[in-house]
Amino acid sequence: LAAGIGALLSTTAMADGLVVGFSQIGSESGWRAAETSVTKQEAEKRGVDLKFADAQQKQENQIKALRGFIAQGVDAILIAPVVATGWDEVLGEAKDAGIPVVLLDRGIDASQDLYLTSVASDQVKEGAVAAQWLVDTVGDKPCTIVELEGTVGSSPAINRKKGFDDTIAAHANFTISRSQTGEFTRSKGKEVMEGFIKAEDGGKNICAVYAHNDDMMVGAIQAMKDAGLKPGTDILTVSIDAVPDIFSAMAAGDANATVELTPNMAGPAFDALEAFLKDGTVPEKFIITESKLYTQADDPAGEAERRKSLGY
Numbered sequence: 001l002a003a004g005i006g007a008l009l010s011t012t013a014m015a016d017g018l019v020v021g022f023s024q025i026g027s028e029s030g031w032r033a034a035e036t037s038v039t040k041q042e043a044e045k046r047g048v049d050l051k052f053a054d055a056q057q058k059q060e061n062q063i064k065a066l067r068g069f070i071a072q073g074v075d076a077i078l079i080a081p082v083v084a085t086g087w088d089e090v091l092g093e094a095k096d097a098g099i100p101v102v103l104l105d106r107g108i109d110a111s112q113d114l115y116l117t118s119v120a121s122d123q124v125k126e127g128a129v130a131a132q133w134l135v136d137t138v139g140d141k142p143c144t145i146v147e148l149e150g151t152v153g154s155s156p157a158i159n160r161k162k163g164f165d166d167t168i169a170a171h172a173n174f175t176i177s178r179s180q181t182g183e184f185t186r187s188k189g190k191e192v193m194e195g196f197i198k199a200e201d202g203g204k205n206i207c208a209v210y211a212h213n214d215d216m217m218v219g220a221i222q223a224m225k226d227a228g229l230k231p232g233t234d235i236l237t238v239s240i241d242a243v244p245d246i247f248s249a250m251a252a253g254d255a256n257a258t259v260e261l262t263p264n265m266a267g268p269a270f271d272a273l274e275a276f277l278k279d280g281t282v283p284e285k286f287i288i289t290e291s292k293l294y295t296q297a298d299d300p301a302g303e304a305e306r307r308k309s310l311g312y
């Protein structure tokens, strides 16, 4: 793929003037909205004509959008793939058309030569970082955890569960009693947490909640409060994303920890595309972003403000 497209597009030297299709998943979370806005800002800054398509959580819409981009003859495609499987055919079509594809924030189960590069976090590590914080915080006491999973079949739901579960499994005092999808949304996170609380004796048995993203945790915090529980004190919380709302909850004492996922996947993606389209420079296959842990000790009010000022 690299050699072919490099030769084909070597005359398109600069990002300025590039036409790039972006198939976004939807707007399920604050993090997703931030990624959309950062991608648009990055494109504007670089003079890229970004063709944006919102798939409303449906893989079929993403496949349709990709086929539309291919028919238009875009210079490159960015895609945040909603689920991990089912991409071979359409990515094969992009490859045959000589259009480089960059995956953003989620992985796929497909041959690596179907895409130029992937800009994403190490999602297994994110789960492990979250679990390790809980292990360090709880120590040897018995602890029953409930888990809110992301979109079924998505790479972050699969990998964040694996990283967390594997780390927890090494500590006999921890049990994951319930695990269910909250679809990465605030409303579903709240609904599922209400069910967990009912099933766990009004929440008395729950020591901690692990959510695969902050939005589900914000919903779960509301469910705990509605049930007369004190999130962050009676029940520990740890989630992933580091969006402003979880920092506000941490500042109020309602949440304990989050693992940061930068919404700026587009910066490294455009850098890789610019270099590739200029002279065929092949990027690393996996460009991995940082997974930093934040707790209540890390100036959560300031972090919330800082992120809001960046448009997150």
Ligand code: AHR
Pocket (backbone or CB within 6 Å): 028, 029, 030, 031, 032, 105, 106, 156, 184, 212, 213, 214, 215, 240, 241, 261
């Ligand atoms: O793929 C990244 C995940 O998707 C984010 O953690 C979550 O908030 C989003 O919906």
